[in-house]
Amino acid sequence: MILLMPRLMARSKRMPIPPQLQDFALTPRHLSLLALLLYDESATIKELAAQLQIASTTVSLMVGDLSRQGILERRDDERDRRRTIVTIADAHRAAIEGWLAAGADAWRTVFAPMSPAERALVIGALLAYERESMILTRQPD
Template sequence: MAADGGERAGLGTDEAVRAMLLHMPRVIGRLKRTPLPERLRSARLAPRHLSLLAYLLFDGPMGVGELAERLEVAPTTVSLMVSDLSRQGVLDRRADPADRRRAIVALTEEPATREAIERWLANGSAAWRKAFEPLTPAERALFVRTMQTYEDEAARGDLPGA
């Protein structure tokens, strides 16, 4: 595994790039093949819904604007996703009692649907927990920052050779 997994004491930049370029397609493929629980199959959920549902599961109900900010998409995009998932019984959308113009989005209270959402997210959560457990808090933070930087740079699309 040292040749592509990097289990040696350290990796040079080129070795690390090679390891990640070989590893990431397998990770992405596995994510795409993660089956939806039966209860959610009719909802036509896609990987983009995973982050939205994870925010609501981990952080609780929030406004459309806050979700858009966290997901780094336009509020209209979130609003369309929320409307679609609300019609399908996956999310609840209600007016904020403090400001009736503001919509608050939450996971449905329906137990079978909520349990299905938790099951869909559980495998990824358990895998990350196992990966992060042996790391120090500083190492975890470094990994998260590294992934954020990779995403930002890959999204730019103006890198050499792109």
């Protein structure tokens, strides 16, 4: 795992950004946000923050930046005008789908022969690693 994890992270950072998105200064942090919106179709800032496990203000700043660039669209929730629904702009959906498809396809291929219990074990191990690495790398106050 010590040898594998850095290779996996480096590979994900080298995923080429599609030409139609290269002028938008997208970074790896945008990848998770876009992936959530791609697979969930739409979400509120609060929902995105919970799924990404980051502050709502951080998500709001990212969404604002991507909205100004035309990558994301924001609209008021018809049922609750205080909530804002975020979606990927139709003009960029195909490019984002193509960008993220290779990673999604790789996970589908890996998980396909596994039982639900085996998939849960893999995901559980990765989550446990994430928790432990956060604890071990926490800086003292």
